[in-house]
Amino acid sequence: MPDATQSQPLENKWDEARAEGMSEPEKLLYRSNLLGSDKRITNYGGGNTSAKVMQDDPLTGDAVEVLWVKGSGGDVGSIKMEGFSTLYMEKLNALRGIYRGVEFEDEMVGYLPHCTFNLNPRTASIDTPLHAYVPKKHVDHMHPDAIIAIAAAKDSSALTQQIFGNSIGWLPWKRPGYELGRWLSDFCAENPDAKGVVLESHGLFTWDDDARVCYDLTLEIIQTAMDWFAVQTEGKDAFGGAIHASLPADERRATAARLMPAIRGMVSGVQHMVGHFTDSDTVLDFVNAQDMKRLAALGTSCPDHFLRTKICPLVVDFDPANPDVDATLAGLGDAVAEYREGYRAYYDRCKKDDSPAIRDPNAVVYLIPGVGMLTFAKDKATARISGEFYVNAINVMRGADAVSEYKGLPEQEAFDIEYWLLEDAKLQQMPKPRSLAGRVALITGGAGGIGSATAERYLREGACVMLADIDDAALAEAAVKLIEHYSPDVVRTVNMDVTSEDAVAAAYADTATEFGGVDILVSNAGIASSAPVEETSLEMWNTNMAILSTGYFLVSREAFKVMKVQDMGGAVVFVASKNGLAASPNASAYCTAKASEIHLARCLALEGAPQGIRVNVVNPDAVLKGSKIWSGNWLKERASTYGKDKEGLEEHYRQRSLLKRSVLPEDIAEAAYFLASDLSAKSTGNIINVDAGNVQSFTR
Structure with missing residues (x-):
């Protein structure tokens, strides 16, 4: 294969002992998951698999042939049984009689629900006819880089014949749909001994009447292509050879950290975007190469790649030999605006009378010589996957251009896929974004009870979260719990001493590199100490001030820097304390530092308002559950102050409140969510007391 990272042979993972006794649908699931486990075989969400199975009709009890095929929007690597559509083959064959021709092929999608077997609610894919009309029991449609490199070459047909002989056929480019299904059917009728077909600019179809043999065949064909490319490209410089050298890894990340918030602000006009940074060897080989700009301008070939990465990437003006990030930042605005103008011109050239309205005209992929690739999308998973798709495209360009000439999709064909009415209909049916979708939050004291509860609340609303804490073990534990409920895409951790x-x-540079920037700061890192003033040491006083006052200043100052670069506003939430408003005995250092926090928030609210940066405060009281400050001497000291034992302290706090209720981390998280969300879009400089009612801390 053209990419050195793909030099290892494909592994045949089929376990006959495990497959023994499986039903045909279960073998289909097994085969699908095996194929999807290796991204050299197919990309995320790409390709599909099918099996034709004899089953009893639920109405008549007669044995009927049923097509099991990956449903719309699924991923073969992670699909479950419920991810497959099931359709009567008899009814699918009946569709041939009502087909009115290629100009009406999109209407055939509307007939697929009428073919549903056993009331299966899984929506059938546009590729269903391609599987139905291949006269074999098992069909694999994959998007391997090695095959698409052949499919995207100028002389694709000749290369297919050279590599595979007559065992694998070739069909010219045709958009997926009913007509392509008819083409495949005709090909199979005319070439009964063929084992599969390469679709120009698209991918690979393979088939057999046995599930295991079909799996083996798919691997064999892909491996043959990989081996052929390895021979053909040995000793050749990729992409015309390097003209740039990569910056050291730490400098690459530092450069990305500075560029990403600026780009994110420029491309988040319609909705908040999340970023992803990739500096793999594959990406660096490409961005540093002589032919990078020429190839990048051609766009991608495979429809799956194109839909994720747009018509072409934006190449950022950056010289790693003379790295001037300030100069690059100064020119970014014009570069992004020029890309938008080019995209609008592309839309105007290609649009038809019934085309959907123009969508977001910003680039998805940003290529930076010497640094790597940035991708931006509506959420972290999509940004990451878009980057993975462009890596697939890089591999394809590397291979096709090495043995022939790389050919992207024709512009009109690309537009017709991007603005396909069927694709637009799917977009219109997408659920409404959650309230914090695309937002990035940094939470200090993130491993504690309030911090992790706030993270969970934000994640539930679609945010990405960077947990910052000084306790690595607690950070890891908190992250594991959150990732289990959400995903590794949206949770990151960083060790951070807020006084440094x-x-x-x-920590902010890490957040920018991982997510593109920051929209929400929850300043929550805490410490507590209790002693009569004459027993309060200077060290105790300074420690409280350093963490609870200086620390809040430092994390806020850095948040303001990033938020102003993004120019999208933002929300800062201080987790202070009832003690910042109401003095308590034997806690002068703590109370004074908490009062400092509150006044700092008021000052910052004044400064942030012109840029739309809102700063508000949550004042908890007596949050014992999950709080790390209660695990040390503070609990003993406060119990002593009020003449209680440790067990009686929580009841003491509950009874002294007006509402006679305990305050939990989740209660503070709810207030922190309100102050970070658009629900409080017109609030800044405010304080919300979450203390179950305390007369002394009423704001005045």
Whole structure:
């Protein structure tokens, strides 16, 4: 294969002992998951698999042939049984009689629900006819880089014949749909001994009457292509050879950290975007190459690649030999605006009378010589997957251009896929974004009870979260729990001492590199100490001030820097304390530092308002559950102050409140959510007391 990272042979993972006794649908699931487990075989969400199975009709009890095929929008690597559509083959064959021709092929999708077997609610894919009309029991349609490199070459047909002989056929480019299904049917009728077909600019179909043999065949064909490319490209410089050298890894990340918030702000006009940074060897080979700009301008070939990465990437003006990030930032606005103008011109050239309205004209992929690739999308998973798709495209370009000439999709064909009415209909049916979709939150004290509860609340609303804490073990534990409920895409951790300028700056750089920037700061890192004033040491006083006052200043200052670069506003939420408003005995250091937090928030609310940065405060009281400050001497000291034992302290706090209720981390998280969300879009400089009612802390 053209990419050195793909030099290892494909592994045949079929376990006959495990497959023994499986039904044909279960073998289909097994085969699908095996194929999808290796991205060299197919990309995320790409390709599909099918099996034709004899089953009893639920109405008549007669044995009927049923097509099991991956449903619309699924991923073969992670699909479950419920991810397959099931359709009567007899009814699918009956569709041939009502087909009115290629100009009406889209209407055939509307007939697929009428073919549903056993009331299966899984929506059938546009590729269903391609599987139905291949006269074999088992069909695999994959998108391997090695095959698409052949399919995207100028002399694709000749290369297919050269590599595979007559065992694998070739069909010219045709958009997926009913007509392509008829083409495949005709090909199979005319070439009964063929084992599969390469679809120009698209991918590979293979088939057999046995599930295991079909799986083996798919691997064999892909491996043959990989081996052929390995021979053909040995000793050749990829993409015309390198004209740039990569920056060291830490400098690459530092450059990305500075560029990503600026780009994110420029491309988040319709909705907040999330970023992803990739600097793999594959990407660096491409961005540093002589032919990068020429190839990038051609766009991608495979429809799956194109839909995820747009018509073409934006190449950022950056010289790694003379790295001037400030100059690059100064020119970014014009570059992004030029890309938008080019996209609008492409839309105007290609649009038809019934085309959907123009969509977001910003680039998805950003290529930076010496640094790597940035991708931006509506959520982290989509941004990551878009990057993976462009890596697939890089591999394809590398292979096709090495043995022939790489050919992207013709512009009109690309437009017709991007603005396909069937695709637009699917977009219109997407659920409404959650309230914090696309937002990025940094939470200090993120491993504690309030911090992790706030993270969970934000994640539930679609945000990405960077948990910052000084306790690595607690951070890891909190992250595991959150990832189990959400995903590894949306949770990151960073060790951060809020009293260290360098540590704070590094944490924001990490957040920018991982997610593209930051929209929400929850300043929650805490400490507590209790002692009569004459027993309060200078060290105790300074420690409280360093963490609870200086620390809040440092993380807020850095948040303001990033938010102003993004120019999208933002929300800062301080988790202060009832003690910031109401003095408590034997806690002068703590109370004074908490009062400082509250006044700092008011100052920042004044400064942030012109840029739409809102700063508000949550004042908890007596949150014992999950709070790390209660695990040390603070609990003992406060119990002593009020003449209680440890067990009686929580009841003491509950009874002294007006509402006679305990305050939990989830209660603070709810207030922190309100202040970070658009529900409070017109609130800044405010305080919400979450203390079950305390007369002394009423705001005045």
